[in-house]
Amino acid sequence: MPVPGPGYSITVRVDAPPSASAAGDLTTAVGKVGGVLTAFDVVGSDAEAIVVDITANVASADHAEDITSALNALPGVKVRKISDRTFLMHLGGKLEVSPKVALKNRDDLSRAYTPGVARVCQAIAANPEDARRLTIKRNTVAVVTDGSAVLGLGNIGPGAALPVMEGKAALFKKFADVDAWPVCLDTQDTEEIIRTVRALAPVYAGINLEDIAAPRCFEIEARLREQLDIPVFHDDQHGTAIVVMAALRNALRVVEKNIENCRVVVSGVGAAGSAIIRLLLRRDPADVIAVDIDGIVHTGRENMDPNLQWVAEHTNADGMTGTLHDALAGADVFIGVSAPNLFGAEQVATMNDDPVVFALANPDPEIDPLEAQQHAAVVATGRSDYPNQINNVLAFPGVFRGLLDAHARDIDDEMLLAAANAVADVVDDRLNASFIVPSVFDNAVAPAVAEAVKSTAVQATGEKQAK
Numbered sequence: 001m002p003v004p005g006p007g008y009s010i011t012v013r014v015d016a017p018p019s020a021s022a023a024g025d026l027t028t029a030v031g032k033v034g035g036v037l038t039a040f041d042v043v044g045s046d047a048e049a050i051v052v053d054i055t056a057n058v059a060s061a062d063h064a065e066d067i068t069s070a071l072n073a074l075p076g077v078k079v080r081k082i083s084d085r086t087f088l089m090h091l092g093g094k095l096e097v098s099p100k101v102a103l104k105n106r107d108d109l110s111r112a113y114t115p116g117v118a119r120v121c122q123a124i125a126a127n128p129e130d131a132r133r134l135t136i137k138r139n140t141v142a143v144v145t146d147g148s149a150v151l152g153l154g155n156i157g158p159g160a161a162l163p164v165m166e167g168k169a170a171l172f173k174k175f176a177d178v179d180a181w182p183v184c185l186d187t188q189d190t191e192e193i194i195r196t197v198r199a200l201a202p203v204y205a206g207i208n209l210e211d212i213a214a215p216r217c218f219e220i221e222a223r224l225r226e227q228l229d230i231p232v233f234h235d236d237q238h239g240t241a242i243v244v245m246a247a248l249r250n251a252l253r254v255v256e257k258n259i260e261n262c263r264v265v266v267s268g269v270g271a272a273g274s275a276i277i278r279l280l281l282r283r284d285p286a287d288v289i290a291v292d293i294d295g296i297v298h299t300g301r302e303n304m305d306p307n308l309q310w311v312a313e314h315t316n317a318d319g320m321t322g323t324l325h326d327a328l329a330g331a332d333v334f335i336g337v338s339a340p341n342l343f344g345a346e347q348v349a350t351m352n353d354d355p356v357v358f359a360l361a362n363p364d365p366e367i368d369p370l371e372a373q374q375h376a377a378v379v380a381t382g383r384s385d386y387p388n389q390i391n392n393v394l395a396f397p398g399v400f401r402g403l404l405d406a407h408a409r410d411i412d413d414e415m416l417l418a419a420a421n422a423v424a425d426v427v428d429d430r431l432n433a434s435f436i437v438p439s440v441f442d443n444a445v446a447p448a449v450a451e452a453v454k455s456t457a458v459q460a461t462g463e464k465q466a467k
């Protein structure tokens with residue numbers, strides 16, 4: 001059941017009688033039907049009536065109607081109009097291009113554009129690396145999608161994906177001063193996506209792939225990494241893996257366990273699950289058991305794609321078969337990036353002592369977090385209304401800031417792990433079972449991640465050059 005939140009906020013303009021009790025009647029009516037009042041503004045008044053803007057968080061369109069009906073039902077009250085504040089925020093989009101140079105007179109024009117700009121073009125033609133010094137390439141990232149796996153909405157296409165990509169670009173700027181730009185491609189053909197991204201790469205110093213469905217996303221990322229001389233990062237994979245690894249490191253500190261002694265169950269072997277498993281294996285857990293919609297992944301299973309085959313070969317040392325519930329018995333950690341409501345408190349009870357449960361399926365987790373808490377020592381979700389929110393925004397802005405500052409040409413697991421450690425370290429001595437990751441608004445996160453990624457990237461470049 002959705003709960004009222006700021007993602008669905010309405011402002012209702014009403015005419016009300018100018019009585020002393022009007023404000024109380026209006027706010028009580030909103031509260032009685034479950035609206036969460038966030039603002040009450042009297043915007044007009046005369047002897048006959050007051051005009052009031054009532055702003056409230058609601059749960060759904062039906063809930064918004066309940067609120068307007070409740071207001072309309074009050075004696076002498078008339079609803080004039082309803083505005084959806086989320087839609088108002090999106091009018092005309094969330095981004096704009098703004099020149100960094102003054103264009104006030106003929107001299108300015110001659111330098112910023114022709115004829116002066118021609119010499120800059122020639123300099124880049126002679127030395128392409130100068131593009132990072134003399135153009136927007138220095139600080140610009142493409143946020144590329146084909147619209148095939150957008151949020152929890154599925155394949156809604158590139159146009160409908162644009163508000164998400166604009167939002168992503170806005171987060172890049174806000175948290176790490178990276179100039180990111182949405183590139184929503186009107187194709188879902190792997191070869192065409194690769195060709196197109198390669199063709200537009202000259203403008204960008206990094207490619208952030210976004211909301212591209214598995215398994216296509218694996219091939220697109222791998223091939224672009226081979227072909228481009230700028231880092232390519234699929235946020236749904238690696239952004240998630242970074243934050244999960246950070247959260248796991250701190251969760252294991254809370255329960256005083258060493259990962260080398262832990263059996264970790266990962267439910268979901270799609271974009272997020274595969275990347276989590278790959279990074280997790282770099283930390284040498286006692287074992288990883290991967291589970292997908294067809295049960296436990298093991299080498300004997302038939303009809304596995306190359307991604308599942310790789311996972312089968314690198315996990316499940318004892319060849320366990322069966323269901324998620326079988327996998328959970330005796331496990332130390334559960335990480336879910338799969339589907340809602342897959343198990344309950346009784347399965348958590350079968351896990352090892354002080355289990356860690358990360359139920360990250362959005363919007364409804366694999367287990368109700370309140371149920372998980374009955375037996376788990378640490379619980380995390382992807383939701384903002386519970387403690388320990390696993391949110392990619394803790395990772396991607398700082399990751400790209402670090403990559404751009406290092407002039408990195410690629411990205412590797414060492415950089416992802418450095419980013420994860422940096423996120424985990426920000427928590428420091430504030431650590432407890434309800435605080436294993438920092439707040440997304442903690443200003444220390446992006447610079448710490450950027451510095452960790454930059455120094456790891458610079459070191460990697462130095463080692464490559466030394467070879």
Ligand SMILES: NC(=O)c1ccc[n+]([C@@H]2O[C@H](COP(=O)([O-])OP(=O)(O)OC[C@H]3O[C@@H](n4cnc5c(N)ncnc54)[C@H](O)[C@@H]3O)[C@@H](O)[C@H]2O)c1
Nearest residue numbers: 214268269270271272292293337338339360361362382390
């Ligand atoms: N920060 C976060 O909290 C965060 C980050 C990434 C993904 N997610 C969530 O994780 C989920 C998966 O995302 P994705 O991009 O990897 O999707 P995906 O479609 O690429 O992969 C989904 C995986 O879940 C498996 N699955 C589906 N139903 C299952 C079931 N009943 N039991 C076990 N496994 C099942 C599928 O077989 C597949 O392996 C989504 O709900 C997404 O919102 C959360």
